[in-house]
Amino acid sequence: xxxxxxxxxxxxxxxxxxxxxxxxxxxxxxxxxxxxxxxxxxxxxxxxxxxxxxxxxxxxxxxxxxxxxxxxxxxxxxxxxxxxxxxx
Numbered sequence: 001x002x003x004x005x006x007x008x009x010x011x012x013x014x015x016x017x018x019x020x021x022x023x024x025x026x027x028x029x030x031x032x033x034x035x036x037x038x039x040x041x042x043x044x045x046x047x048x049x050x051x052x053x054x055x056x057x058x059x060x061x062x063x064x065x066x067x068x069x070x071x072x073x074x075x076x077x078x079x080x081x082x083x084x085x086x087x088x
Contacts (some may be wrong), residue, residue: 043068051079 038060047056059074 038063038065039068039071040066044071047072047075051075055079055082 044056044060047059055075055078056071058078059071062074063070
């Protein structure tokens, strides 16, 4: 059998590990780059105007998917806590 057709275990394992790592990095990057909005923009815009982008984004991260009432409550709570601690 020619030398070019012979595969040793080390080269096969190196290829498999490299492929596994490339697929893993690609999966992580695709998840990181996809846009995720838990509430519709039409409901989010008034909340951003009222409480600020940071409060609405943090509330979105805390609340279940598509729960606008929860996001509104949590954003209001975060905004009030910020105001009380900063003395605004």
